[in-house]
Amino acid sequence: MIDEGELPSSTVERAASMRTLSPLSRGLRTPTRSPKLLPSGKEQERSTKVNEVKNLLPYSDALATEICERISAGELLTVICLDEHLPTVRRCNQWLRDHGEFAALYQSALSDRLSIFEEQIIQIPDEAARDFDEVKSKGNVRRVLDPGKLTAAKLRVEVRRLHLKAGKPDNIG
Numbered sequence: 001m002i003d004e005g006e007l008p009s010s011t012v013e014r015a016a017s018m019r020t021l022s023p024l025s026r027g028l029r030t031p032t033r034s035p036k037l038l039p040s041g042k043e044q045e046r047s048t049k050v051n052e053v054k055n056l057l058p059y060s061d062a063l064a065t066e067i068c069e070r071i072s073a074g075e076l077l078t079v080i081c082l083d084e085h086l087p088t089v090r091r092c093n094q095w096l097r098d099h100g101e102f103a104a105l106y107q108s109a110l111s112d113r114l115s116i117f118e119e120q121i122i123q124i125p126d127e128a129a130r131d132f133d134e135v136k137s138k139g140n141v142r143r144v145l146d147p148g149k150l151t152a153a154k155l156r157v158e159v160r161r162l163h164l165k166a167g168k169p170d171n172i173g
Helices: 009-020 041-055 061-072 089-098 100-128 147-167
Strands: 132-137 140-145
Touching: 041 089, 061 100, 089 100, 100 147, 140 147
Parallel strands: none
Antiparallel strands: 132 140
């Protein structure tokens, strides 16, 4: 390690000033949020209170069934748990550990979702093949595949394929 006394004074001063600067002013990239995405004080307080209540929700067969039905329909647990009447993801995971019948139903729902993903792997490219833009050049109108939509469709297919590969490794290569 180099002793600060061995460095030129300008280097020591610069290093000291760097410690007091924000990461952004030092040239480091930090994740930023758009001002629109930042919740106001009241919204943040309300969100905190809602999550406290959601974390204390007792297990019920009705809630477990609703969660599993929505997963079977293709929804993600993180999205489902955003609903105010449903528990947080953390609480769901606790329910999965504590209630075997919910864990079995949940595994069945995940399998159902994978079946939906199998069908969507065929459906998404078929729908993307119909995403044309009309381009006018020299008085002629041509239909051209939208490259942005095509890229998005490829990504959606790849994500589903990766889910299938993880969930059904024997069926997907």
